[in-house]
Amino acid sequence: MPVAARAPFDVTLKELFGGELRCRVLRALFEEPGRQFHLRGLAVAAGVDAGNTHRMLKTLVALGVVEQVADLPYPKYRARQDNPFFPELTRLFSRGRDLVEAVRRVAQGLEGTVAIYGSVARGEDRPESDVDVLVIGPMSTLMAQAAFKPAARAHNRRINATAVSEKDLISQLEAGSAFWRDVLTGPLIKLKEEIPDAVARRLREGAQRRVPAKGRRSARHP
Numbered sequence: 001m002p003v004a005a006r007a008p009f010d011v012t013l014k015e016l017f018g019g020e021l022r023c024r025v026l027r028a029l030f031e032e033p034g035r036q037f038h039l040r041g042l043a044v045a046a047g048v049d050a051g052n053t054h055r056m057l058k059t060l061v062a063l064g065v066v067e068q069v070a071d072l073p074y075p076k077y078r079a080r081q082d083n084p085f086f087p088e089l090t091r092l093f094s095r096g097r098d099l100v101e102a103v104r105r106v107a108q109g110l111e112g113t114v115a116i117y118g119s120v121a122r123g124e125d126r127p128e129s130d131v132d133v134l135v136i137g138p139m140s141t142l143m144a145q146a147a148f149k150p151a152a153r154a155h156n157r158r159i160n161a162t163a164v165s166e167k168d169l170i171s172q173l174e175a176g177s178a179f180w181r182d183v184l185t186g187p188l189i190k191l192k193e194e195i196p197d198a199v200a201r202r203l204r205e206g207a208q209r210r211v212p213a214k215g216r217r218s219a220r221h222p
Contacts, residue, residue: 021048025056029066029079030093033086036069036076047187065089100189102151103133103159107191110147112137112166116189134183135163136196166196173202181206 017023024046028037037045043053057077060066067080079086100116107114115121118132131152135144144161152159164172164180172180184195184203194200 021046021052022056024048025053025060026065026089027093029077030089031097033079033081033090036071036078038071038074038076042077099131099151099155099157100191102155103131103148104191106148106151107133107135110135110137110139110144110192112139112193113190113195114192115195116191117183117186121187121189130158130160133159133161133191134188135161136166136169136199137163138165139163166199169199170202173199173206176206 017026025042025048028042028046029035039054039057040050042057043050046053048056057066057068061068061077064083065080065085066077069076069078079089083089100120103116113134113136115134116131117134119129120131133144133148141161141163144163145159148159148161169180173184181203184199
């Protein structure tokens with residue numbers, strides 16, 4: 001009987017824990033199990049809207065996996081450490097955290113915005129996957145690759161760093177670059193600073209220009 005191909009680790013987690021959104025919420029809570037979150041802070045950390053996060057928290061609290069901590073004016077939430085599944089959940093969801101933290105430490109010494117994108121940010125990476133890192137700042141891709149090389153060696157993972165200046169990135173977006181639009185609007189693990197305001201504004205403007213065009217096409221082709 002043939003052996004079934006093994007699914008990527010994070011794909012398996014999503015199936016086991018009832019889908020991607022719940023998996024993201026659990027990951028945010030159990031990657032740093034001592035950390036306490038207000039609802040909106042957890043929603044941001046998990047990349048899940050506040051309404052869905054609140055519904056999941058009610059279920060997780062009822063199951064005894066998460067506990068609510070009194071805090072004014074709003075309660076906080078954290079992983080419940082006296083739950084019998086706590087050690088196992090922590091081990092499951094902390095996988096890859098050491099690598100991300102190593103990349104984060106390097107990022108703190110660089111100028112500009114640094115974020116992880118691609119399969120790692122989506123939670124779909126395999127052990128052999130590259131770690132895709134974006135650097136928006138005044139350095140070359142060659143310099144960025146050199147900065148992350150020690151972390152790549154230490155964790156035996158390829159780190160694919162791409163550097164671009166804010167000015168060049170805006171020019172690419174104005175030219176309609178689908179690659180940069182997809183990177184910046186997709187899942188990101190932000191390691192240092194937010195996306196520059198001017199870049200975020202170009203993204204919004206590009207999205208607004210595309211929506212009316214789709215509306216006109218759908219009007220002609222119901």
